[in-house]
Amino acid sequence: MSEKPSTETPATGSRVANVKSLSFMDVIEGLTPSMIQLLVVLAPTIDLVHRALLLVTWRGGYVMRVQSWLLLVGYILTCMYGYEVLRYAPQALLLLVLGYTWLCRSFARVTGQRRAADECGSVQTLRKAISQLSDIADFVSAVYECLLCPVYDVLCWKVPGYGPVQLVIFLIVSWPLWLLCMLPQHMWVTPIYYASTTLASISESAPVAAVSNYVQTQLVPAARAHMASNAPRLCALFTKLNAWLHLYVAPVVRSWDVPNMRLWLQTFPPFPIAALTLRHVLLIGGVIVLTWCSPWATLIRSALWHSAFVRHLMMSTVRVLSGSESLAARLHPKPPPPHKRRPIHEFETEFVFEIYENQRWWIGLDWTAALLPQERPSWSDSENQAVAPPASFSLPQSVRTYMPSSRHPGKDDLRTSQWRWIDSEWHVAGVQSITSSSYTPKKSMNAAEAQRLSKELAPTEPVEVPEEVKDVARLTTEPGISMDVDAEGWQYGDNAWEKLSKQSGMGRYTRRRRWLRKAVLVQSVEYGVQRSS
Numbered sequence: 001m002s003e004k005p006s007t008e009t010p011a012t013g014s015r016v017a018n019v020k021s022l023s024f025m026d027v028i029e030g031l032t033p034s035m036i037q038l039l040v041v042l043a044p045t046i047d048l049v050h051r052a053l054l055l056v057t058w059r060g061g062y063v064m065r066v067q068s069w070l071l072l073v074g075y076i077l078t079c080m081y082g083y084e085v086l087r088y089a090p091q092a093l094l095l096l097v098l099g100y101t102w103l104c105r106s107f108a109r110v111t112g113q114r115r116a117a118d119e120c121g122s123v124q125t126l127r128k129a130i131s132q133l134s135d136i137a138d139f140v141s142a143v144y145e146c147l148l149c150p151v152y153d154v155l156c157w158k159v160p161g162y163g164p165v166q167l168v169i170f171l172i173v174s175w176p177l178w179l180l181c182m183l184p185q186h187m188w189v190t191p192i193y194y195a196s197t198t199l200a201s202i203s204e205s206a207p208v209a210a211v212s213n214y215v216q217t218q219l220v221p222a223a224r225a226h227m228a229s230n231a232p233r234l235c236a237l238f239t240k241l242n243a244w245l246h247l248y249v250a251p252v253v254r255s256w257d258v259p260n261m262r263l264w265l266q267t268f269p270p271f272p273i274a275a276l277t278l279r280h281v282l283l284i285g286g287v288i289v290l291t292w293c294s295p296w297a298t299l300i301r302s303a304l305w306h307s308a309f310v311r312h313l314m315m316s317t318v319r320v321l322s323g324s325e326s327l328a329a330r331l332h333p334k335p336p337p338p339h340k341r342r343p344i345h346e347f348e349t350e351f352v353f354e355i356y357e358n359q360r361w362w363i364g365l366d367w368t369a370a371l372l373p374q375e376r377p378s379w380s381d382s383e384n385q386a387v388a389p390p391a392s393f394s395l396p397q398s399v400r401t402y403m404p405s406s407r408h409p410g411k412d413d414l415r416t417s418q419w420r421w422i423d424s425e426w427h428v429a430g431v432q433s434i435t436s437s438s439y440t441p442k443k444s445m446n447a448a449e450a451q452r453l454s455k456e457l458a459p460t461e462p463v464e465v466p467e468e469v470k471d472v473a474r475l476t477t478e479p480g481i482s483m484d485v486d487a488e489g490w491q492y493g494d495n496a497w498e499k500l501s502k503q504s505g506m507g508r509y510t511r512r513r514r515w516l517r518k519a520v521l522v523q524s525v526e527y528g529v530q531r532s533s
Contacts, residue, residue: 428489
């Protein structure tokens, strides 16, 4: 297996190291028998941790997303009623575990999964365990770099500036607020007053009655008429469901006398002062952690951060709690005034990154990434040199270059080249097409401006494939290599990687498929920059 040495680029002075791709057999050969035995023994635990990771990060498809919702509901119920269950009925937990395992065993026996799991050999177990360990390691490293390491550096006074001091100020200022919310009711200085009401009195109030009348007299009839004309089958199903609810569910709800139940609302001091407990803190913190990676929570955070009111509120809160203007400005830096902004021009070039996945067929192992030492690696570029797999493939670092300004004598022009992905993920060539909705090309400019900008950018970054990615990328205007592939994107060849076609069978011991992902190189010029010493 070949490995490129690290090289140093003169433009940036940074070292670019090529990643050596290890196959499955390389990993197995590097482990001692005791480590292999430990991996086999810990395979169920690794699978459980990996499954929990998929649930927390909301990955794994529709089925795992439903299970993520169930995990969230289960955590909320645990925070709300966990203490009561542990105190009065701890046996219910063991009964619940026994019932769940019995259902899993029954389901596996009916579907045949238990038989398939018994027939699974140690090679498949090791392969699955190593793959899951790789995902767990990526997640742990990301959490460490983005969360644990910065917090540890602040706590150990390793952050330059006033970071630890600002943390001390935040802890001291937020302590009285914490005490106000967590103080028990019997320790509060004044009596706590509650307003008592019922659902019936709320529904009879003028605003609620007006909204209810509008919904029942206008919205509901219009919705039913629209449904009857455009979706008659859905309308019939809705009618049957409504009749079933009135027949079976309505009598049960009426027996509870829900409208006359008393509701107690804290009026003074206002909630949540003297009203929170450790259970509420665990509930709020756990819900935030369990929903942080969900698609809908990510969308809500992005939409809220686009609001100027939310940004200014966050900046004011940070400024008050930390006593730092710089920390608040770091969240949302102020743009320079319009008359002081330097002109910036950007020029974008689209590229297609292409890497190849290579496999070989072995007797008893089927198709694996275990290749011969003298042939190409399991992940390679167009020249059969080792590259990182899609899960860890990264774009080149941005480059900043200062050149004497052509418009402002005595100053410099800052030329920046920065990469970013267009497609949201990699996809197999010839199988499916994945587009990205997050990429919007720059507005078109007039011909004179485009010609002048291209002339200014030409000496530093010509519109061609950069040297550092020439083996894995091509311009989108250039045609790609035509490959005859099967339904999964594979192209099969003989033992020497020749006679490639989509047909598999006798004499076909090797195969490859191409993974694609689009990226854009953004080249910008900022005129009249004063170079910092």
